[in-house]
Amino acid sequence: MEQVPxxxxxxxxxxxxxxxxxDPATGSAWWFDILERKLFEADIAAGSVTVRDLPLMASVLAPIDEARQLLAAENGLYVREAATGTLxxxxxxxxxxxxxxxxxxRVHPSGALWIGTMGRKAEEKAGSIWWFREGEIRRIYPGVTIPNAICFSPDxxxxxWTDTNEGILWRVDLDPETGLPAGEPAIFFxxxxxxxxxxxxxxxxxxHVWCARWGGSCVDRYAPTGARVRTVRVPASRPSCPAFVGxxxxxxxxxxxxxxxxDEDKAAEDGWGRTYLLDVGVAGIPEPRAKAFSS
Structure with missing residues (x-):
């Protein structure tokens, strides 16, 4: 396992x-503590972090424009006013x-959001993966237990995507103009x-795909061929998601x-629950803005 700064x-x-x-426009990184209903904002250059309470469980934030953000939460999609936090x-x-x-x-380059839902107790096949753009929502993959690894090639x-419960990382051809599937999923890894x-x-x-490995204390990098080519250590047993920032x-x-x-697990592991910045020697691509409204 590779150790990086x-x-x-x-x-x-x-x-x-x-x-x-x-969000490159503001220099801010955002993330959630889903179960504790908290939203974090970090000024990456300054290294400062602000924690905000939310009225419900949420898991994904995507900028719409300079003033608004799309928030995926427990019962649907919300518009968040960046200045006030109003949902x-x-x-x-x-x-x-x-x-x-x-x-x-995550948001596809077309501006479409793919978002997964799941049972609060990870009930088998209770969730789905949804496609949303410009006010239209479609279920694209039903019967998912724990939807994860949603991401897209640069083009x-x-x-x-994956169902963590099944252990297969899938790849699927997409229409680049809409972000909708253009074929059947195939095993990527x-x-x-x-x-x-x-x-x-x-x-x-x-x-290349970088996927956090829950219970593996690492993030793995996969080549477009599906080969696992790097494994980078994270000082916590339950890494959940990576994002490129800065x-x-x-x-x-x-x-x-x-x-x-x-409690015994936590006593034996110093790094649990923290949020880290890793220097992996690779750059990411800017996250697209979400197209929440019809033009």
Whole structure:
């Protein structure tokens, strides 16, 4: 396992850190503690972190424009006013069920958001992966237990995702103009029987996929061929999602979690729940803005 230089971005101990994203327009990185209903904002250049309470569980934030953000939460998609934090429901999930919540998601280069839902107790096949753009929402993959690793190639022609419960990282051809599937998913990497579970992911500027390995204390890099080519250590057993941040998008923010850890586990692990910056020597690509409204 490869060791790279790293720093602690936030000492806050997340119960379930998730959903990191970087907004180049503001120089801010955002992420969540889903279970504790908290939203974090970090000024990457200054190294300062602000923590805000949320009225509900949320997991993904995507800038719409300078003033508004799209927020994926437990019962649907909200518009968040960046200046005030005010939330307005934009689109409820069609299968609104209080037993479900949002999980992993990311914006496609077309401006479409892919967002996963799952059971609050990870009930088998209770969740789905949804496609949303300009006020339209479609279920594209039903019967998912723990949706994760949603990310896209730089040209928007390939999508990746996993059901952590099954251990297969899938790839699928996409329509680059819409972000909708243009074929059936194929196995990109088979992790069944491996250590830990596939979790959140992001694609770098070279088209390689970086996927956090929950329970594996690492982030893995996969070539476009599907070969695992690097494994970078994270000083926490439950890394949950990476994102490229900074003015040059050359640092990797990795969220972690303590969900499922006993007091004994925490006593034996110093790094649980913290948020880290890793110097992996690779740059990312700017996250697209979400197209939340029809033009």
């Amino acid at each position: 790293l720093t602690i971005l936030s000492e806050h101990r997340c119960h379930l850190g998730e959903g990191p994203v970087y 307005t429901l934009l689109q409820a999930f069609p299968d609104a069920d209080p037993r479900l919540r949002s999980n992993d998601g 928007g022609r390939t999508g990746y 088979d992790h069944r029987g491996g250590v830990g579970g596939l979790d959140g992911a992001v694609v770098d500027a070279e088209g 003015a040059n998008l050359d640092r990797m923010l990795v969220t972690t979690a303590s969900e499922g850890m006993s």
